[in-house]
Amino acid sequence: MFGLNRGRLLVATAVIATSGLTLSAMPAQALSPHLEVGVSSTEIKLGVTLPMTGTASPGYNKVPSAMKAYFDYVNANGGVNGKKVTLIVKDDQYVPTLAVAKTNELILKDKVLALLAPLGTANNKAVAAAVNPGRRGVPVLFVNTGYSGFANKKLFPTTFSLLPSYIVEAKIMAQYLKENYSDKKIGLLYQDDDFGDDALAGFKQAGLNFAVKVPYASGSQGVAGVPATWITKLSAGGAEVVVLFGVSSATGAALATAAGMKFAPKWVLGSVGGDATTIKALGVPAGVLYNATGASFLPATTDTTDEYIKLFQDINTTYNKGAVFDNNVLVGMNTAFVTVQALKAAGPNITRKSLITAIEKKGATFASAGLTPLNFSATSHVGYAGYWFGTYGPTGDLKPNGGTYTMYTTDSAAGAVVKSTYSRPAMPAKGLPN
Amino acid sequence: MHKIKSTNFTRLLFFIVLGVGLFLLGNRVDELRVYQGATLAMYVIAISSIILLTGYSGQVSLGHGAMLAIGGYAAALAHEHLGLPIWICFSIAVLAAAAAGAVLGTAAARLSGPYLAGTTLALAVGLPSIANQFPILGGEQGLLFDVGAPPARLGADFTQYKWYFWIAALAALIAIWWLQNILRSRYGRMWRAVRGNEVAAELAGIHIGKSKTLAFTVSSGLAGLAGGVLAMTISTVSPSAFPLSLSFSLLTGAVLAGVSTLSGVIIGALTLVATPEIADAISRRLGNSENVTTNLPGLLVSALLILVVLLVPNGPVEQWRKFRARSLHEVTHR
Numbered sequence A: 001m002f003g004l005n006r007g008r009l010l011v012a013t014a015v016i017a018t019s020g021l022t023l024s025a026m027p028a029q030a031l032s033p034h035l036e037v038g039v040s041s042t043e044i045k046l047g048v049t050l051p052m053t054g055t056a057s058p059g060y061n062k063v064p065s066a067m068k069a070y071f072d073y074v075n076a077n078g079g080v081n082g083k084k085v086t087l088i089v090k091d092d093q094y095v096p097t098l099a100v101a102k103t104n105e106l107i108l109k110d111k112v113l114a115l116l117a118p119l120g121t122a123n124n125k126a127v128a129a130a131v132n133p134g135r136r137g138v139p140v141l142f143v144n145t146g147y148s149g150f151a152n153k154k155l156f157p158t159t160f161s162l163l164p165s166y167i168v169e170a171k172i173m174a175q176y177l178k179e180n181y182s183d184k185k186i187g188l189l190y191q192d193d194d195f196g197d198d199a200l201a202g203f204k205q206a207g208l209n210f211a212v213k214v215p216y217a218s219g220s221q222g223v224a225g226v227p228a229t230w231i232t233k234l235s236a237g238g239a240e241v242v243v244l245f246g247v248s249s250a251t252g253a254a255l256a257t258a259a260g261m262k263f264a265p266k267w268v269l270g271s272v273g274g275d276a277t278t279i280k281a282l283g284v285p286a287g288v289l290y291n292a293t294g295a296s297f298l299p300a301t302t303d304t305t306d307e308y309i310k311l312f313q314d315i316n317t318t319y320n321k322g323a324v325f326d327n328n329v330l331v332g333m334n335t336a337f338v339t340v341q342a343l344k345a346a347g348p349n350i351t352r353k354s355l356i357t358a359i360e361k362k363g364a365t366f367a368s369a370g371l372t373p374l375n376f377s378a379t380s381h382v383g384y385a386g387y388w389f390g391t392y393g394p395t396g397d398l399k400p401n402g403g404t405y406t407m408y409t410t411d412s413a414a415g416a417v418v419k420s421t422y423s424r425p426a427m428p429a430k431g432l433p434n
Numbered sequence B: 001m002h003k004i005k006s007t008n009f010t011r012l013l014f015f016i017v018l019g020v021g022l023f024l025l026g027n028r029v030d031e032l033r034v035y036q037g038a039t040l041a042m043y044v045i046a047i048s049s050i051i052l053l054t055g056y057s058g059q060v061s062l063g064h065g066a067m068l069a070i071g072g073y074a075a076a077l078a079h080e081h082l083g084l085p086i087w088i089c090f091s092i093a094v095l096a097a098a099a100a101g102a103v104l105g106t107a108a109a110r111l112s113g114p115y116l117a118g119t120t121l122a123l124a125v126g127l128p129s130i131a132n133q134f135p136i137l138g139g140e141q142g143l144l145f146d147v148g149a150p151p152a153r154l155g156a157d158f159t160q161y162k163w164y165f166w167i168a169a170l171a172a173l174i175a176i177w178w179l180q181n182i183l184r185s186r187y188g189r190m191w192r193a194v195r196g197n198e199v200a201a202e203l204a205g206i207h208i209g210k211s212k213t214l215a216f217t218v219s220s221g222l223a224g225l226a227g228g229v230l231a232m233t234i235s236t237v238s239p240s241a242f243p244l245s246l247s248f249s250l251l252t253g254a255v256l257a258g259v260s261t262l263s264g265v266i267i268g269a270l271t272l273v274a275t276p277e278i279a280d281a282i283s284r285r286l287g288n289s290e291n292v293t294t295n296l297p298g299l300l301v302s303a304l305l306i307l308v309v310l311l312v313p314n315g316p317v318e319q320w321r322k323f324r325a326r327s328l329h330e331v332t333h334r
Helices: A006-024 A060-076 A096-109 A121-130 A166-181 A194-205 A226-236 A248-260 A276-281 A307-319 A327-345 A352-365 B008-028 B031-056 B064-082 B086-108 B113-132 B160-184 B186-196 B198-203 B208-234 B244-257 B262-285 B290-311 B316-332
Strands: A043-050 A084-091 A114-116 A140-143 A159-161 A186-191 A212-216 A241-245 A266-269 A293-296 A386-392 A398-400
Touching: A043 A060, A043 A096, A060 A084, A060 A307, A060 A327, A084 A096, A084 A327, A096 A114, A096 A121, A096 B031, A096 B208, A121 A194, A121 B208, A140 A327, A166 A194, A166 A241, A166 A266, A166 A293, A166 A386, A186 A194, A186 A226, A186 A248, A212 A226, A226 A248, A241 A248, A248 A276, A276 A327, A307 A327, A327 A352, B008 B031, B008 B160, B031 B064, B031 B160, B031 B186, B031 B208, B031 B244, B031 B262, B064 B086, B064 B113, B064 B208, B064 B244, B086 B113, B086 B208, B113 B244, B160 B186, B160 B208, B160 B262, B186 B198, B186 B208, B198 B208, B244 B262, B244 B290, B262 B290, B262 B316
Parallel strands: A043 A084, A043 A114, A114 A140, A140 A159, A186 A212, A186 A241, A241 A266, A266 A293
Antiparallel strands: A293 A386, A386 A398
16 A cells, blocks of 8 residues: 555655646746736726525526626726726635635635625625635625624724625614504514524514514525425414515525415515515515515615616616616625725725725715715724615515605614615716716 | 565655655645645545545445534534634544444444445435534534634744645644554454455454444544544535535545555545636636536536546556556566
8 A cells, every 4th residue: 555665656756746846837926016916907806706506596696797787887988097897706606615615716816806795694704714804904895794793893804894784674674563563473584594693683682572483594495395384383473474584585485485375474575685576586476575565775776766776777788788677786786886986996006905995984985876874984894774665566666665765774783773864965977986 | 676665664754754745835835725735635534534434344435524524513613612722623523523433333334235325325415404403503604613823933924724734734644644554454454354255254253343333433533534624624614514515526536546545545635626626717718607617516526437437447546556567567578
């Protein structure tokens, strides 16, 4: 086996030597000393990991092409400080271990300047621990998760979030439920990890008690028979109002299964899984969604009176092959819109450090489609903090209750839920940052 | 051919030289290669545990991923709840997986062929989902296993992945050195005797059941170490880190390595690490379609497996030996 003779020793040495050569033949890409990693004289490279395939992918897999579409629009109009923005997309299938491997590729192999909108609470936590972008100084712009923990600057020094936290969402939703359904038994379906725990913390903070709570394991929505057990539990618990606080595929599975089992409570959908287009694509008839309650922090996707929606729809037609304009496309474009301002604010000699400083210093003044202000500062890496509630119409489109966006805002701590008085400034001309 | 006498000392020396070689290599390559090196070391340990089980003791396991999972979770729990130093966590990973292996091995000794394969397969399918039943195991999201930053005295430029690589490479060297020693001992001979012919081995006074159980235990312990190393490189343990495909990959790696000899183990490990890279390069040329990117690595490994079974059923190393022996024979008899 490991008996040594000269021949074998030679072979062993040869193997070690060749592998050594092969490995060292691919040295770190030599970059010009003046330019930051991921930046060349003509290009700024960003990277995203998210589920493009797999159980949790429906809906979210539309986000990258929407971000790319806006970047293409900007690139066609002179780029950012003369550089074009490119986005490298990696599929992590919503699996934390894959997210770690793919993020490694983005940072070490593709050498991106920053990560942009990586999706998922568990995935981002795993990446933070394993790849540790914070220690490497790699900016993680606008994580696509509302987990409140990422606001901790000490633990995640380079991470910024755009979405309101799940605690904020749950607190505002709790107030809405108490105002409208105080006499009803309320049920909850939530994901059995930090995503769901964050929501639970918010509901608890607001003092909302559920008659029945059903946790589901991430991915189990794709297992035959599992969604039926959720509905059985919710129905057995006598829930008259059911909050679905999960990913799109879980929300879709719950609605479709409930329809099949003739269980028809009043549905209240969280923002994460509340995109009507995605839910309908998962086989839920629009009628099931009709009259359900939903929440958002951006204008309604069908609201063409909104200048941002109008612009994004135009860009979608020209640069995104006319994909169905849903909430995922809207979130993607809005994220890219804020990102371009951050890149621009970081200056022509952009570095990872100057990018972070730019958001801390000027982030609060960035334009965006959001209906609450962006709260970026040296002490806060959190963007929005508010929601409006709406009702799904007969075709499944979410429209604000009472015809106007009534925004409620709060914080991730003990602060009260209050009506927002914010009025959004006008969009920069042509939707290009100036 | 002149033979260097293979003694315990020369073998130890070989491993020390190999260690120094790896140390020098680790300083020369960039961080991505260092990270892949750590993964390579993990595969080396995991594949050698399969070679021990299948090649030396003649038992088949389709579910070694489950043993990796036990090791990974044991290490993470020991680290998170007891705050033990990393090398003790790895020892606990070995012991926990070995204990599970002993239990399973007792049952396995009574099974053979497809029944054993089925049992181990069921374990790989079922075991990771246990994590969803007990909150202490962290559900689908799993547990963090953060071994911490490299010691400050190694310098500010010493990267996290180089630190993982050092730990993983050291673990692999110690594991393989120890394994090849045990395979040369009476236990190794005992296992081979049982694999060769159970009746003959029994006549020679070997207790078949005990021998098989012991092989299963040792193999599981090694797999547990691999699980601990895997958990370290990704800083987390979760059911998704130990999918069924991991078990199959390891088995494939073992077949590529040549299942009956330990010396090909690096070939199997290299193939498993290189496949996603090659697949990535190919899918880029094919235009980065999601379907291609997702499915190509599996397709490549499967195709390679079929080719190896067809062309070099005993593995490339064994084939090379045969080829050399034949040409040597021709030279001396010319």
